[in-house]
Amino acid sequence: MTVASIRAESRWRTWYATFLILYRNKRAFVGFLILLAFLLMAIVGPYLVPLDMSARYAERYLPPSWEHPLGTDFVGRDTFALIVHGSRDVLSIAFLAALFTVGIALAVGMVAGLQGGLVDAVLMLLTNTVLTIPKFPVMLVFATVFRVKDPFSLALILSVWAWGGLARAVRSQILSLKEREFIEAARVMGLGLPHIVVRELLPNIMPYVAINFLYIMKDAITASVGLMFLGIIPFSATNWGMMLNLATQQSGAIYIPQGLYYALAPMVAIILFQLGALFFAHGLDEVLNPRLRS
Amino acid sequence: MAVLKRIAVALVTLFFVTTLTFFVVRNTPGDALQVWALEIVQTYGISMEDAMKQVRAMYGYDPDEPVLSQYIRYVKGLARGNLGTSILYKSSVNEIVFQALPWTVFILSTSLVLSFSIGALLGMAIAWKRKTVLDPIITGYAAITGATPDYITALILLIIFAINLKWFPLKGAYDPAVKPGFTWEFIKSVLYHGVLPIAAYTFENTAAWALAMKGSAVSVLGEDYIMAAWARGLKERRIMTRYMGRNAMLPLVTGLAIAFGSMMGGSVLIETIFNYPGIGWFFNQAVARRDYGLMQGLFFLTAAAVILANLIADLLYTRLDPRIRLEE
Numbered sequence: 135m136t137v138a139s140i141r142a143e144s145r146w147r148t149w150y151a152t153f154l155i156l157y158r159n160k161r162a163f164v165g166f167l168i169l170l171a172f173l174l175m176a177i178v179g180p181y182l183v184p185l186d187m188s189a190r191y192a193e194r195y196l197p198p199s200w201e202h203p204l205g206t207d208f209v210g211r212d213t214f215a216l217i218v219h220g221s222r223d224v225l226s227i228a229f230l231a232a233l234f235t236v237g238i239a240l241a242v243g244m245v246a247g248l249q250g251g252l253v254d255a256v257l258m259l260l261t262n263t264v265l266t267i268p269k270f271p272v273m274l275v276f277a278t279v280f281r282v283k284d285p286f287s288l289a290l291i292l293s294v295w296a297w298g299g300l301a302r303a304v305r306s307q308i309l310s311l312k313e314r315e316f317i318e319a320a321r322v323m324g325l326g327l328p329h330i331v332v333r334e335l336l337p338n339i340m341p342y343v344a345i346n347f348l349y350i351m352k353d354a355i356t357a358s359v360g361l362m363f364l365g366i367i368p369f370s371a372t373n374w375g376m377m378l379n380l381a382t383q384q385s386g387a388i389y390i391p392q393g394l395y396y397a398l399a400p401m402v403a404i405i406l407f408q409l410g411a412l413f414f415a416h417g418l419d420e421v422l423n424p425r426l427r428s
Numbered sequence: 429m430a431v432l433k434r435i436a437v438a439l440v441t442l443f444f445v446t447t448l449t450f451f452v453v454r455n456t457p458g459d460a461l462q463v464w465a466l467e468i469v470q471t472y473g474i475s476m477e478d479a480m481k482q483v484r485a486m487y488g489y490d491p492d493e494p495v496l497s498q499y500i501r502y503v504k505g506l507a508r509g510n511l512g513t514s515i516l517y518k519s520s521v522n523e524i525v526f527q528a529l530p531w532t533v534f535i536l537s538t539s540l541v542l543s544f545s546i547g548a549l550l551g552m553a554i555a556w557k558r559k560t561v562l563d564p565i566i567t568g569y570a571a572i573t574g575a576t577p578d579y580i581t582a583l584i585l586l587i588i589f590a591i592n593l594k595w596f597p598l599k600g601a602y603d604p605a606v607k608p609g610f611t612w613e614f615i616k617s618v619l620y621h622g623v624l625p626i627a628a629y630t631f632e633n634t635a636a637w638a639l640a641m642k643g644s645a646v647s648v649l650g651e652d653y654i655m656a657a658w659a660r661g662l663k664e665r666r667i668m669t670r671y672m673g674r675n676a677m678l679p680l681v682t683g684l685a686i687a688f689g690s691m692m693g694g695s696v697l698i699e700t701i702f703n704y705p706g707i708g709w710f711f712n713q714a715v716a717r718r719d720y721g722l723m724q725g726l727f728f729l730t731a732a733a734v735i736l737a738n739l740i741a742d743l744l745y746t747r748l749d750p751r752i753r754l755e756e
Contacts, residue, residue, distance in 0.1 A: 263441045266738055267731050268693025271711065275727055278715045279452055356577040360697050363579065364712060378583075382701075388587050397587070401580050408575035 155421045162417015168410025176225045179218040185372070187211060198395060205395040207380075207387070213399045220372035221403070223285065224355060230289035231296070231354035232347050239297035240343065243304025244331065248312065258305070264298035273357055274366070282367045292354045300346050307339050341422035348415040352408050359404060374400035431743060438739045445731045450502055453724045454495070464515045511725035516717050521725030524710055529729075531601045532699070532706035535622060536691050539629035544684065546630070547637020552673050554638070555645030566642075570635035579697035582628040586701055589624060596624050599703030625702045629691055640683060645676035678749050685741035689734040 156162050189209035198205045204213035246257040272295040282288045311317060312335075320330050361367055362375025365383065370376055377400040380387075387393030465479040472479075505512070511521035554563045573581070590596050602608065602617040648654065649672060657667045695708030696715075703709070707726055714722035 259437070259440065260444075262437070263444050266441055266689065266735055267445055268689045268734060270693040270696060271727055271730050274696060274711070274715055275449065275452060275723060278718065278723065279720075352575075360577065360579055363697065364700065364715065366715060382583065388583070389591055391592075394587070401583065404580060405572075405576050408577075409571065412571060412574050 152421055156417055159417045159420055161413045162420065165410045165413025165415070165417055168406060169414050172221060172225065172407050172410065175218055176222040180222055183212075183215045183218045185212075185215045185219045187371070197392070204399045207377075207385075207396045213396050216372045216377060217374070217399055217403050220370070220374045220377060220400070223370050223373045224358070224375075224407075227285045227289050227292070227358050228351040228354040230285065231292035231358070232351040234289055234293035235296045235350045235354070236300065236343060236347055238293060239300035239346075240304055242297065242301040244308055244335070246301070247305040247308025248327075248331075254305075258302075261298050261301050261305075264295055265302070267295070269295040270357060270360065273361060274364070277361050277366050288358060288361075288367060289354075292357055296350060296353060296357075300343070300350070303342070303346075304339060307342065308335060311335055311338055341418075345415050345418050345422065348411050348418070352411040352415075355404065355407065359400075374403055430746075434739060434742055438735050442732060442735050445735075446503065446506065446728060447499075449724055449727055449731075450499055453720050454498070506728065511728060512721045514714070514719055514722035514725070516713065516719035516722060521722055524722065525707070525725070525729055528705060528707050528710050531704060532692075532695055532708065534618070535625045535629070535699075535704070535706065536688065536695070538622065539626045539633070539691065540684065540688060542626065543630045543633035544637055544680075544687075547634040548641045548673075548677060548680070550634070550638040551641025551643075552645055552668065552676065555642045555649065555676070556668055556672070566635060566638050570639050573632050573635045576632070578628065578632045578694045579701060581632050582625070582698045582701045585624050585628050585631075590702075597621055601705055621704075625698055625704050628698055628702075629694075633687060633691070636687075637680070637683075640680055641676060644679050645672055648672050648676045651675075678745070681745045681748060682741050685734075685738040688737045692730055692734055 156166060189211070202212050202214065204217065207213055207216065242257055242261065246254045246261075273291055276291045276294060277288070280287065280291065282291060317330060317334055320334050325333075359373075359375035359378065362373055363378045363382070365379050368376060368379075371380075378397075381393065381397040381400070382388050385393070388397045462480075465476060465483045468474065468479040468482060469476055474482075502512075509522070511525060513519075514521055514524060517524060550562070550566055554560065554566060586598075590598050597603075597620070601621050602614060603621070606614050606617045608614055654667065654671055657671050662671075692707075695706060696711045697708070698704075699706045699708035700712045707729065710722065711726045711730075713719070714726060
C-alpha cells in the first residue's frame with residue numbers, strides 16, 4: 135500500500151466515523167436530513183418544478199391539491215413553485231452572507247489575537263461596538279441608504295454587523311493556541327507566520343468556525359427575510375421574505391381564511407430550515423467536541 | 429476609577445456609532461428634501477428655489493457647507509439633546525420620540541420582566557429536579573423559539589388571536605375612543621392593546637432564559653455552600669430559593685442588557701406587525717418613506733438606549749457580585 139492510499143483510507147474512515155456519530159445522534163441526523171432536503175430543493179428544485187409567474191385570477195387562493203401541493207397565491211400562482219424557486223435565492227444569500235461574515239470575523243479575530251497590543255485594543259473596541267448595537271436597525275439603515283438591488287450586496291449588508299461574536303471567540307482561541315507547544319515548536323523551527331496561520335492555527339479553529347457558519351447562516355436568513363418583509367429590498371418576488379411581505383402587506387392574504395395556506399407556506403419553510411440548521415449545528419458540536427458526548 | 433473606564437468605553441462606543449451613521453446617511457437626503465420642497469411649492473405657490481432654501485433651513489442642511497462643519501453641528505445638536513428633524517412628519521424627532529418612546533418602554537420592560545421571571549423559575553425547577561417531563565418540554569420549546577424568528581411568532585399570534593379569533597385588536601396602543609389619562613378605563617385599554625406584542629416577545633425569550641438559568645443553577649449546585657446548607661439541615665425550599673436561585677441569577681444580569689438590545693432591534697418588525705406606535709413603528713415609517721432625518725434620530729436613540737442598558741448591567745453586576753471586581 136502506498137502512503138497516499140493509506141492516507142486516503144484513514145481520511146475516509148474519519149468521514150465514516152463522523153457520519154456514524156451524526157447518525158446515532160437522532161436530532162443531528164434529523165437536522166442533516168432537513169438541510170439536505172433544502173439543499174436539493176435549492177439546487178435541482180427549480181429544474182423540476184416549473185414556475186409560471188402569469189396571473190390567473192380565477193385560480194387565486196386555491197386550497198392544497200395534487201396539482202398545487204401548497205395551494206395558490208393571490209393571483210393564482212402555485213405556492214409550492216414559489217417556495218422552491220425562492221429557496222435558491224434565500225439560501226444563496228444566506229450562504230454568501232455567512233461566507234463574508236466568517237471572513238471578516240477570522241481576519242479581525244486572528245489579527246487581534248496574534249498582534250496584541252494597541253491593534254488588539256482597537257479591534258476589540260470595534261468588536262464590542264458591533265456586539266452592543268443591535269444588528270437589525272444597522273442593517274435597516276444600510277439597506278435603505280445603499281438601495282440594495284442584488285443578492286451580493288444584500289449579503290454584504292447582512293455581514294457588516296454580524297461578525298462580532300465569532301471574531302471575539304476566534305481571538306480568545308488564538309490567544310490560548312499561540313501559547314501551546316506545537317506553535318512554539320513551529321516558531322522555533324522558523325516556519326514563518328503564513329505557515330503557522332494556515333497549517334497550524336486555522337485547522338485547530340476550523341471545527342468551531344464550521345459550526346458557527348451554520349448559526350450565522352441561520353441568522354442571515356432571519357435578517358434577510360425580515361428586511362424583505364418590510365419591503366425595503368424588493369428584488370425577487372419568490373424570495374420567502376418577499377412572499378411574506380406580499381401576503382401580509384400588499385395582498386392582505388392573512389386577513390381571509392382562504393389565503394392562509396399561502397401566508398403560512400413561507401413561514402413554515404423558514405422555521406423548518408432554521409430548525410434543521412440548529413439541530414445539525416448542535417450535532418456537529420457534539421461530534422467535534424467529544425467532551426459534550428454522553 | 430474602573431467605573432469611569434466603563435463610562436468612557438460607553439461614550440466612545442456611542443461616539444463611534446454616531447459618526448458612522450452620520451457619514452452613512454449624510455450622502456442621501458438630497459432627493460428626500462426635493463420631494464419636501466416640491467410639496468411646499470404646490471401648497472404655498474412659491475418658487476422652487478425659495479422652497480428649497482426654506483426646506484434646507486428647516487432641516488439644517490446646506491450642501492455648500494463643508495462636511496466637517498456639518499458633522500460638528502450635528503454632534504453639537506445631539507449633545508444638546510436635539511435628535512434632528514423629520515421630513516415626513518414635519519416636526520422635530522424629539523417630539524416623535526416623546527410620543528413613541530413610552531409605548532416601546534412599556535412593551536419591552538413588561539416583556540423583559542415576564543420572560544426573565546418565568547424563564548428563571550422554569551430553569552430553577554429543571555435544575556433542581558432532573559429527569560422530570562419538564563426538562564424535555566423546555567428543551568423542545570427552546571428549539572422551536574430558537575428556530576422561529578420573533579417576527580414570525582408575532583405574525584402567527586396576529587393571525588390567530590387578532591384576525592381569526594378577534595380576541596385582541598389589530599392596531600394601536602389604546603382605543604382612540606378612550607380619553608388618555610390616569611383612569612381605569614384607559615389603563616385597561618392600554619393593557620388590552622399591549623397583550624399581543626408582549627406575548628410575542630415573552631414567548632420568544634422565555635425558553636432562552638430557562639436554559640441559561642438551568643446551566644447557571646446546575647453549576648451553582650456543585651458549590652460547597654450548597655452542601656453546607658444541606659448539612660446544616662436547612663429546608664429544601666430555602667436552599668432552592670436563597671442559596672441556589674439567588675446565586676444562579678447573578679450571571680444572568682448581564683444577559684438582561686443583551687436581551688434588551690435584541691428586543692429593541694426587533695421592535696421595528698414587531699411593532700410594524702401589530703401596528704403599535706412605538707419607536708420601532710416610526711423607524712419603519714422612516715425607512716419606508718425615506719425620511720433620513722427621522723431614521724438617523726431614531727437610530728441614535730436606539731443605540732444610546734442599548735449602550736446605556738449595557739453600562740447599567742455591567743455596573744449592577746459588579747455591585748451584586750463582590751467576587752467580580754472592576755479590575756485593571
